[in-house]
Amino acid sequence: MTDINTTRRELLIGAGASGATMLFAVRPAGATPEAMKTAIRKVIGEAKVSTGRIKLDIPPLVENGNTVAMSLTVESPMTAKDYVKGVHIFNERNPQPNVVTFHLGPRAGKADISARIRLSDSQNVIGIAEMSDGSFWSHEISVIVTLAACLEGTN
Amino acid sequence: MARVLINVPATAKRGSVIQIKTLISHVMEPGFRPGPDGKIIPRDIITLMTCKYNGEEVFRADMFPAVAANPFVTFHTIATESGKLEFAWTGDNGFTETASANITVE
Amino acid sequence: MTAARRIFHILHAASLPACAAAICILSLAAAPLRAGDIPLNQRQSGYDTMGRDTRAMQDDDTANPATLWLLDGEALWSKKEGAAGKACADCHTDAATSMKGVAARYPAFNTKQNKPLDIEGRINNCRTEHQQAQPLPFENKDLLALTAYVARQSRGMAIAPPPENMQPVVDQGRAIFEKRQGQLNLSCAQCHDDNWGRKLAGSAIPQGHPNGYPLYRLEWQSVGSLQRRLRNCLIGMRAEGYALGSPEYVALEAFLMWRARGMKMESPAVRP
Numbered sequence: 355m356t357d358i359n360t361t362r363r364e365l366l367i368g369a370g371a372s373g374a375t376m377l378f379a380v381r382p383a384g385a386t387p388e389a390m391k392t393a394i395r396k397v398i399g400e401a402k403v404s405t406g407r408i409k410l411d412i413p414p415l416v417e418n419g420n421t422v423a424m425s426l427t428v429e430s431p432m433t434a435k436d437y438v439k440g441v442h443i444f445n446e447r448n449p450q451p452n453v454v455t456f457h458l459g460p461r462a463g464k465a466d467i468s469a470r471i472r473l474s475d476s477q478n479v480i481g482i483a484e485m486s487d488g489s490f491w492s493h494e495i496s497v498i499v500t501l502a503a504c505l506e507g508t509n
Numbered sequence: 510m511a512r513v514l515i516n517v518p519a520t521a522k523r524g525s526v527i528q529i530k531t532l533i534s535h536v537m538e539p540g541f542r543p544g545p546d547g548k549i550i551p552r553d554i555i556t557l558m559t560c561k562y563n564g565e566e567v568f569r570a571d572m573f574p575a576v577a578a579n580p581f582v583t584f585h586t587i588a589t590e591s592g593k594l595e596f597a598w599t600g601d602n603g604f605t606e607t608a609s610a611n612i613t614v615e
Numbered sequence: 616m617t618a619a620r621r622i623f624h625i626l627h628a629a630s631l632p633a634c635a636a637a638i639c640i641l642s643l644a645a646a647p648l649r650a651g652d653i654p655l656n657q658r659q660s661g662y663d664t665m666g667r668d669t670r671a672m673q674d675d676d677t678a679n680p681a682t683l684w685l686l687d688g689e690a691l692w693s694k695k696e697g698a699a700g701k702a703c704a705d706c707h708t709d710a711a712t713s714m715k716g717v718a719a720r721y722p723a724f725n726t727k728q729n730k731p732l733d734i735e736g737r738i739n740n741c742r743t744e745h746q747q748a749q750p751l752p753f754e755n756k757d758l759l760a761l762t763a764y765v766a767r768q769s770r771g772m773a774i775a776p777p778p779e780n781m782q783p784v785v786d787q788g789r790a791i792f793e794k795r796q797g798q799l800n801l802s803c804a805q806c807h808d809d810n811w812g813r814k815l816a817g818s819a820i821p822q823g824h825p826n827g828y829p830l831y832r833l834e835w836q837s838v839g840s841l842q843r844r845l846r847n848c849l850i851g852m853r854a855e856g857y858a859l860g861s862p863e864y865v866a867l868e869a870f871l872m873w874r875a876r877g878m879k880m881e882s883p884a885v886r887p
Contacts, residue, residue, distance in 0.1 A: 413668050417818070417887035418833035421577040423668035448575050449541045456584070457569040461562070463526030463587040469570075470577035472539070500817030506834070506847040514686070516677040534683045536836075578836035579680040 385451040387478075390444050393451035394482065397442050398490050403482060407491040408441065410481040419473040419499040428465035428483045428491070438465040440484045447477040473499050515596060517610040521588035529560065529568075530583045533598055533606060539574035555580060555600035563592040572600075588614045653808060653822060653874070660878060661821040661886050664812075669833065673885040681763060681831040681883035684756075684838045688764025691757055697748025703761070706745065710768055718766035719880050720775040722784070722869045731784045731865050734762050735840060753859035759838050763829045766882035774826060776876040781869055788870025791863055797854025803867075818887070823848075825871040827884025838883060841868055 385393075394403075407429045416422050428438045437460040443453040453471050465483070473479070480494040516530040533555070540552025552574060560568040567586045586594075591614045598606045662670060676682050693704045707713040722733040725740065732740060738761050739750035751758035777785050792803040806815065807823035814820065828841040835843075842864045846856040857863040 413666055415666070417666050417669055420836050421833040423672070445575060449539070450573060450575065452573040453575040454573060455571040457571075458584070459567070461565070461567045461587055461589070463585050466528075466585050468581075468583045470581050472575045472577050506843075506850055512683070514677060514682055530677050532677065532680060532683065534680075579683065581678060581680065 385446055385448050387446045390446045390451040390480070393444055394442070394480070397455075398482065398484070401488070401490050403490040403492045405492055405494075407485075408481050408483040408493045410443075410479065410493045410495050412479060412495060412497050414496075414498060416473060416497055416499045419475070419501075422471050422473050422497070422499075423468065424471050424479075425468035426466075426481050426493075430465055430485065432460055432462060432464055434460045435486070437486045438462070438483055439486050441465065441467065442482045442484070443471070444480050444482070445473060445477055446479075447475045448473065453479070473497060475499055512606055513596070513598075513608040515594075515608050515610055517594055517612055518588075519611070520613045520615060523588060523590075523614050525588050526585050527588050527612075528583060528585055529594070530581070531558070531560075531596060531608075532579065532581045533558075534579055535598075535600070535604070537572075537574065537576055537578045537580065541574065553601045553604075555598050555604060557597075557599045558582065559597050560584070560586070561595045561597075562586060563590065564595075588612065590614050653811070655877070658824070658875070658878060659822060660824055660826055660881065662827070662881060662884065664819050664821060665885075665887055669885055669887055672831075673827075673881070679831060679883070679885055681829075681838050681885065684760045684763045684829070684831075685767055685883060687756070687760035688762070688767075691761050692764060697742060697746035699745060699747040701746050703741065706741075710764065714765045714768040716769050716772050716775070718769040718882060719772045720777075722781070722865050722872065724778075724780045724784070730862065731781060731869060733841075733865050733868050734765055735842070736860070736865065738762060738765070754840060754843055759829050759840060762840065763838060763883040766829065766880070769880040770882055772880050773877050774872055774875050774880060777869060777873050781873075784866050784869045785873045786870075788866035788868070788873075791867050792870055797849065797852035799853050801852045803848065823871070824875040824878060825868060826875050826878050827881040827886065829882065830884040830886055833885070833887050841871075 409427050411425045412422060424443070426441060428441065430436065430438045432438065438458055440458065441456045443455070444451050445453055454469060456467050458465060458467075476496075476498045478494050478496050480492055483491045485491070512534045514532040518527050521527050535555050536553060537555065538550055538553040540549065540554070542550055544550045554574055554576070555572050558570045558572065558580070559566055568584045570582060572580065591612060593609050593611055595609045596607060598604070662673065672678050689710075691703070692710055693702050695702045695705075703710070718734055721737065722731045723737075724730075725732045725737070728740065735753065735758055738758065742748040742750055795802045795805075803823065806820050811820050811822040825841050828844070829838050831838050832844070842859050845864055845867055846859065849856040
């Protein structure tokens with residue numbers, strides 16, 4: 355579920371004094387923390403994942419889940435012998451746990467990447483860095499996604 | 510018509526790390542949402558983006574439906590030599606797009 | 616909190632007799648200022664209240680997806696169209712000069728057609744009259760691209776106060792802005808004049824200025840026109856939207872431009 359326009363159902367509980375309407379979201383089942391774990395295992399196998407070395411940056415309060423600025427950096431000397439091979443991004447509650455995978459190498463100079471992603475709901479997002487020595491490092495962050503107040507409907 | 514916007518420094522010092530920005534026009538239809546007729550709109554996304562620097566791949570991204578519409582990706586590379594950076598995107602329904610930029614390394 | 620805003624709450628909280636009293640206070644307190652008037656020094660662009668990352672997206676042309684539309688618009692500007700085989704550039708030459716400031720003073724009254732036209736309407740007028748081409752439908756990608764390209768030439772400029780011949784249109788727009796409508800029985804003014812800065816669900820209520828259109832809206836994942844945004848609000852109010860291109864929208868646009876007079880154009884902006 356990546357478009358929040360059409361898959362959330364809204365429940366209007368009344369226009370209050372300020373003219374505000376409140377929306378509650380009911381979403382179809384999608385990715386779950388378990389599905390995310392399975393997806394991670396699919397990519398990295400049985401390898402141990404440590405926390406640290408990668409830093410994921412997403413604003414803690416997202417204005418619209420359709421377009422979420424995400425950036426990341428990984429601590430690495432980025433030499434021919436010691437570099438970041440890839441970074442995998444996963445989420446818990448979109449319809450699918452995979453978000454994006456970046457492949458890089460020593461020629462990157464530094465592991466500093468940004469992209470825009472979709473988040474269907476408030477959830478945890480995890481970034482896993484794969485190093486040239488076969489080790490895996492992760493950073494998990496919690497993101498709150500606010501919903502647009504007025505929906506346009508299908509268009 | 511403009512489909513792609515890439516930003517590569519025209520000149521760079523040898524050995525310096527440069528930032529590359531890419532923006533491509535694409536709906537990234539995730540394949541989960543119903544259209545006006547109630548039927549699920551089929552998935553139509555970019556699945557792969559690559560960047561080659563004088564023929565050698567320096568960056569690649571595998572994209573899933575959770576990448577936002579009009580994908581914007583920035584990354585870095587070392588300015589090793591003068592030449593050409595070539596970008597390619599491929600996706601569902603035979604989507605392909607390419608772009609390139611020249612760089613002078615001093 | 617302004618007097619009008621306070622009384623708005625009293626009105627809702629009050630019992631009927633107290634309500635009647637409050638109405639008296641309202642008419643007294645609000646006499647010098649019309650309800651639709653945010654004090655000029657309190658006006659703020661939607662840009663000022665959006666998050667750091669959304670601002671960054673607007674600040675950098677290479678990060679702003681609307682730039683893709685701009686580039687299309689630039690190409691279309693020089694493309695020959697219609698039976699006349701003329702391009703915009705054939706008459707208007709360099710848009711950077713000829714279109715500078717135009718979007719900051721539109722909608723404008725077209726004396727030949729005897730009606731106000733917004734930028735989209737003006738582009739279509741050029742197409743039918745001078746290029747002898749079909750008008751482009753609203754929200755068509757080419758029309759958005761051309762509109763964005765024209766509006767871009769006014770970026771950073773102050774919105775011009777509408778001239779006298781637009782006053783009836785501005786007044787008509789104000790009447791629509793202040794009229795309660797839809798199943799929620801709301802007016803535009805109740806959110807955007809009386810309650811800006813507060814929250815509607817999780818989102819901040821903006822003042823609702825037109826200074827960035829057409830713009831890339833994260834919700835839309837696309838560039839859209841001011842009319843699309845207005846229709847979006849009407850749907851939110853559970854009101855029946857006007858047909859895109861209708862005179863009601865043009866009047867609302869004219870009123871919003873009057874309301875935002877002096878504010879800086881940001882087109883094509885980014886909004887959540």
